[in-house]
Amino acid sequence: xxxxxxxxxxxxxxxxxxxxxxxxxxxxxxxxxxxxxxxxxxxxxxxxxxxxxxxxxxxxxxxxxxxxxxxxxxxxxxxxxxxxxxxxxxxxxxxxxxxxxxxxxxxxxxxxxxxxxxxxxxxxxxxxxxxxxxxxxxxxxxxxxxxxxxxxxxxxxxxxxxxxxxxxxxxxxxxxxxxxxxxxxxxxxxxxxxxxxxxxxxxxxxxxxxxxxxxxxxxxxxxxxxxxxxxxxxxxxxxxxxxxxxxxxxxxxxxxxxxxxxxxxxxxxxxxxxxxxxxxxxxxxxxxxxxxxxxxxxxxxxxxxxxxxxxxxxxxxxxxxxxxxxxxxxxxxxxxxxx
Amino acid sequence: xxxxxxxxxxxxxxxxxxxxxxxxxxxxxxxxxxxxxxxxxxxxxxxxxxxxxxxxxxxxxxxxxxxxxxxxxxxxxxxxxxxxxxxxxxxxxxxxxxxxxxxxxxxxxxxxxxxxxxxxxxxxxxxxxxxxxxxxxxxxxxxxxxxxxxxxxxxxxxxxxxxxxxxxxxxxxxxxxxxxxxxxxxxxxxxxxxxxxxxxxxxxxxxxxxxxxxxxxxxxxxxxxxxxxxxxxxxxxxxxxxxxxxxxxxxxxxxxxxxxxxxxxxxxxxxxxxxxxxxxxxxxxxxxxxxxxxxxxxxxxxxxxxxxxxxxxxxxxxxxxxx
Numbered sequence: 021x022x023x024x025x026x027x028x029x030x031x032x033x034x035x036x037x038x039x040x041x042x043x044x045x046x047x048x049x050x051x052x053x054x055x056x057x058x059x060x061x062x063x064x065x066x067x068x069x070x071x072x073x074x075x076x077x078x079x080x081x082x083x084x085x086x087x088x089x090x091x092x093x094x095x096x097x098x099x100x101x102x103x104x105x106x107x108x109x110x111x112x113x114x115x116x117x118x119x120x121x122x123x124x125x126x127x128x129x130x131x132x133x134x135x136x137x138x139x140x141x142x143x144x145x146x147x148x149x150x151x152x153x154x155x156x157x158x159x160x161x162x163x164x165x166x167x168x169x170x171x172x173x174x175x176x177x178x179x180x181x182x183x184x185x186x187x188x189x190x191x192x193x194x195x196x197x198x199x200x201x202x203x204x205x206x207x208x209x210x211x212x213x214x215x216x217x218x219x220x221x222x223x224x225x226x227x228x229x230x231x232x233x234x235x236x237x238x239x240x241x242x243x244x245x246x247x248x249x250x251x252x253x254x255x256x257x258x259x260x261x262x263x264x265x266x267x268x269x270x271x272x273x274x275x276x277x278x279x280x281x282x283x284x285x286x287x288x289x290x291x292x293x294x295x296x297x298x299x300x301x302x303x304x305x306x307x308x309x310x311x312x313x314x315x316x317x318x319x320x321x322x323x324x325x326x327x328x329x330x331x332x333x334x335x336x337x338x339x340x341x342x343x344x345x346x347x348x349x350x351x352x353x354x355x356x357x358x359x
Numbered sequence: 360x361x362x363x364x365x366x367x368x369x370x371x372x373x374x375x376x377x378x379x380x381x382x383x384x385x386x387x388x389x390x391x392x393x394x395x396x397x398x399x400x401x402x403x404x405x406x407x408x409x410x411x412x413x414x415x416x417x418x419x420x421x422x423x424x425x426x427x428x429x430x431x432x433x434x435x436x437x438x439x440x441x442x443x444x445x446x447x448x449x450x451x452x453x454x455x456x457x458x459x460x461x462x463x464x465x466x467x468x469x470x471x472x473x474x475x476x477x478x479x480x481x482x483x484x485x486x487x488x489x490x491x492x493x494x495x496x497x498x499x500x501x502x503x504x505x506x507x508x509x510x511x512x513x514x515x516x517x518x519x520x521x522x523x524x525x526x527x528x529x530x531x532x533x534x535x536x537x538x539x540x541x542x543x544x545x546x547x548x549x550x551x552x553x554x555x556x557x558x559x560x561x562x563x564x565x566x567x568x569x570x571x572x573x574x575x576x577x578x579x580x581x582x583x584x585x586x587x588x589x590x591x592x593x594x595x596x597x598x599x600x601x602x603x604x605x606x607x608x609x610x611x612x613x614x615x616x617x618x619x620x621x622x623x624x625x626x627x628x629x630x631x632x633x634x635x636x637x638x639x640x641x642x643x644x645x646x647x648x649x650x651x652x653x654x655x656x657x658x659x660x661x662x663x664x665x666x667x668x669x670x671x672x673x674x675x676x677x678x679x680x681x682x
Contacts, residue, residue: 095432130465139464146431149455149463157421157452161428161436168384168410168434188452191421198416353466354500356524 031313032247036254038087040315046087046108046246047310048324050079050303053104055332056113057277060120063336064281069120073136075103077244077276080302081208082178083108084246085271088253089176095144095162097155097177100136101208101275105178110143113331117339124345131345132353152213153183156192156205163201163266174260176204176253182213184230185221193268197234202260204253205231205268208243210275215288231268243271244302247309273302360543366536368510369399369475372517373437377407380435383521384410386426387439387475388417396441397477397536419448423474427457427526430472435521440476443492443530449474457526458501469524473517478506479532479570479620480657480668489657489664491569491620493530494627497597503551504597506530508572510540512595515549523551532569552599556608560588563614563678566605566631568594571618571669578674587682597627605631606638613644616677618669623651645681650674 033043057074064072075082082104089096091109098105103116115127119138122131128139128147138147146162148155159177166173183189184207196203207227211218224230231238237259241252249271256267274297278285285294310316363371376383385400391414394401404412415422419440426438440446446453453474460470480489497504503525507513513531520527549555557572558579565575572593579589590608594600609615615635617628632647653667 126465128465129463129467132465133463137463139467141464141467146468147463149451149459151451151455154424154451154456157424158428158431158456160421161425161430162432163428164425165429165432165434168429169432188420188424191416191418192424194416194418195421195425199413353462353464355503356461356469 026313036247036251038250042087043310043315046083047303047306047316048328049107050083050104050246050306051324051328052113052331053079053083053107054303055328056103056116056335059332059336061277061281063120069135071135072120072281073100074277075101077274077297077301078208078210079104080246080306081206081243081249081271081273084249085176085206085253085269088250088257089174092144094173094257095146095166095175097146097148097159097162097175098138099152099155099178099180099183100150101180102138102178103136106138106140106145109145111138111140111145113335114338115140117335118342121339121342123339123342125342153179153186153188153192155179156183156188157195159203160192160196160199160201163196163203164199167199167201172261174202174204174257176206178206178208180213181207181209181211181218181227182216182221183207184227185213193231193234193266196266197236200265202263203266204256204260205266206253207268207270209270209272212275212288214279214283226270228268228270234266234268236266236268238268238270240270240272243273244300244305246302246306274300276301360541362539363510363542364536365510365513365531365538365540366397366399368514368542369517369531370401370403372514373400373403374406376437376517376521377403377411380521382433382435383437384413384434385437385439386413386415386422388415388422388441390414390439395439397533399536400439419445420452423449423452423457426472426474427452427460427470430470431460431468435471437473437475440474442488443476443478444487444490446474446476446492453496453502453528454499458499461525462501470526471524472526473520473529474526475529475531477533478530479534480664481534481570483659483661483664485659486656491652493528493597494619494621494630496528497627502526502528502598504528504530505551505595506569506597507595508535508569508593510538510542512549512555512593514542515547516551516595518548519551527551530569534570538573549595552596552601554601554604555593555595556590556604557593558589558591560590560612562588562612562682563616564590564592564605564608564612565616565618565674565678566592566594567618568597569620571620574669574671575618575674577671578678581671581675582678587678589678594631600630600634602634602638605634609635609639610642613642614681615643616648616650616674616681618650618674619652620668621652622654623649624654626651648677648681650677
């Protein structure tokens with residue numbers, strides 16, 4: 021792009037009301053999510069953790085959609101892949117690593133729940149159990165509560181494409197439609213429910229069309245285009261906050277890593293397919309945009325990379341040094357106890 | 360002391376909860392204009408409006424799931440599931456979410472949710488309307504399960520449930536709604552986890568819950584005519600289970616019959632027997648006997664159905680086999 025061209029065009033992020041700082045922060049969080057994910061695999065392969073579930077390829081959807089929320093005020097129900105969401109909402113790298121290692125100080129559950137099942141009351145992050153889609157009714161209920169209390173809180177709930185095959189998806193969206201609740205349903209459609217491809221999950225091309233059956237808008241966006249995701253989510257959040265009811269956002273993306281450490285993705289997809297999507301990496305895409313608009317250069321980019329790596333290594337070091345939960349505490353938090 | 364039906368006792372306590380705490384709301388299918396499948400919520404929509412008495416889609420999973428969400432969001436929902444048979448459609452939400460949310464969040468969040476539902480057969484409603492599944496839920500740590508047999512207990516237990524931070528399965532019985540009994544005007548509660556001796560006796564302990572308490576009481580009257588004095592222990596709560604009251608009674612009578620309406624195999628009665636064996640073995644003068652529903656999906660035909668549900672005569676026979 022020439023200087024003249026740049027002068028004549030309005031940058032997309034400005035049109036969306038995002039500052040250069042916003043954009044660089046989003047980019048940094050996306051890179052942090054990637055770096056944490058890569059470190060989680062090493063920890064798992066090295067026998068330090070029994071399980072890893074990561075987000076490579078989903079960072080665009082996750083970080084950009086969460087950016088459109090009033091973070092700290094709005095309620096967020098991520099699913100197990102939403103590392104980028106929780107970082108964007110304010111969870112620290114250290115807290116993520118405490119979770120991965122199941123330490124007593126893990127703010128998510130103190131080592132009680134499987135990693136990736138994010139739960140952070142202070143940050144309004146609420147998660148649930150492992151069966152897919154089961155958090156969707158919870159989101160409807162949380163939104164019902166905020167509506168009944170007369171608050172303007174918006175609830176954002178995340179899930180994968182596989183979840184849209186489950187009954188709770190239908191029940192939750194129908195319930196939210198009937199009661200006109202302030203919810204944004206965000207589907208990270210990566211084309212596979214673990215190994216089962218979209219063609220065997222749904223008989224429609226775009227899952228967003230399903231929203232019509234629930235009486236509210238559904239939109240499909242390119243999930244690897246962070247700015248497009250931000251724009252769609254912001255609009256949905258505004259609708260919800262204005263009392264106009266739910267929106268279903270389908271963000272098409274791709275998972276660049278296996279489903280979890282219990283998966284071997286070579287059994288169901290070709291290296292060529294993965295490679296093709298690697299060339300559409302949401303982080304690379306945002307980087308190209310930032311460079312295009314002179315918001316980032318090589319030196320600054322390397323500095324961000326170095327900061328991120330340092331943050332991850334510091335997080336691992338602190339988390340590894342953090343004590344394991346006491347065995348005597350194993351029975352805590354089953355029934356509510358005062359104090 | 361005023362007498363109320365079981366239905367009225369529950370309704371009045373719901374009304375009281377709605378009046379006392381604006382976080383309380385009711386949600387379910389047919390609970391509004393229709394007044395509930397068993398008429399429990401009659402009149403409450405007119406009195407409290409649609410914000411507090413919410414008719415919702417007939418979809419059990421989201422009824423419970425949204426109830427969990429609303430509870431996490433600071434409200435105190437009371438969800439009605441038409442029958443415990445249909446709770447299976449919400450069983451993931453009950454077992455995997457409601458019961459575990461406190462634990463899985465490391466103590467960060469509570470789910471003060473009440474699920475009111477209806478157990479039991481005897482209405483000729485067939486195989487998928489007549490089961491007794493409360494024992495299944497009682498197996499799950501993180502849930503409390505109560506099963507009142509009288510209007511007094513229904514009111515007192517519901518008051519306790521409303522004050523709970525732990526999710527409560529509040530299990531009613533379809534044949535008890537018209538049962539009348541005293542409910543004092545003075546405020547009282549029945550603590551969750553306390554069994555109740557419904558009849559004092561010295562010769563045998565009969566342990567039961569829900570409608571089987573009345574079957575046991577009827578059996579006890581028949582036995583009394585023959586000079587056998589049975590003590591009837593009403594569990595009232597399945598979890599937490601009041602093993603003290605059960606065993607104190609067995610240590611006194613030295614004999615026990617455990618009665619339940621549901622199936623014997625893996626039934627809740629086995630848990631009660633296990634507690635007796637652990638704590639009262641040396642006091643027993645005879646093996647513990649069990650009376651339970653027949654191992655069959657509930658038949659529709661009246662005679663077939665009656666043959667599948669324990670009757671007072673079955674309890675009498677079990678007691679006589681021990682003395």
